[in-house]
Amino acid sequence: MDKDKFGKFVTNRRKEKNMTQKELAEILYVTDKAVSKWERGLSFPDISILEPLADALDITVMELLKGECIEEDRCIxxxxxxxxxxxxxxxxxxxxxxxxxxxxxxxxxxxxxxxxxxxxxxxxxxxxxxxxxxxxxxxxxxxxxxxxxxxxxxxxxx
Missing domain, CATH: 1.20.5 (Single alpha-helices involved in coiled-coils or other helix-helix interfaces)
Incomplete structure (x- = not known):
């Protein structure tokens, strides 16, 4: 897993959903600083947050881990x-x-x-x-x- 790729993916998905870092943080019960660290590629979220994060961004956990959207007709x-x-x-x-x-x-x-x-x-x-x-x-x-x-x-x- 690449932190930068993950961070950019989360940033893009969050912006597509018209959410701020603070709004995403409130949904996940974390700080906006934690979201900022993920998006800047400084750290990954805790494994327990992956599913709620994927749900908040309307993607699958696999897409989140991969750092890119997986087309519906294409399987991983x-x-x-x-x-x-x-x-x-x-x-x-x-x-x-x-x-x-x-x-x-x-x-x-x-x-x-x-x-x-x-x-x-x-x-x-x-x-x-x-x-x-x-x-x-x-x-x-x-x-x-x-x-x-x-x-x-x-x-x-x-």
Missing amino acids: STEDARQLIHDSIAISDAEISRKHTKSKYIMIFCIVCLMLLISIILNIISFTTVPETVQDNRKFDEQQDYFYINEPEFEERE
Whole structure:
């Protein structure tokens, strides 16, 4: 499937039906920006939209996938139909894979940010408790000094 050919075909059919991109988008429950991307050959519609799109443009799904009108007396070959279906499924799979990869990177980014935030919070907590620890250590040292100073000396027994 050729994105440019598909886009030009959708554009021509939409204009023949005297529809704007916004009107077509409303019929399909998508944004007019999505329709614009299809028509400029930047992307394909989701596979679930092919049938409603074909209906809105008064063409068959096969004509939509092929990017041209098929004359009524001319039939599309079984091999061509298989190839068109195979291509559309491959495009859909590639789009799903791209979205999964994007989601995976977003999740990794969120986990790294969360770990960084936890690290910052733990450091703040440790810095705020340091003076108490230092004071406790000084008290302990003073107590140890007191015991060493006041410890009775033992004489060694022979």
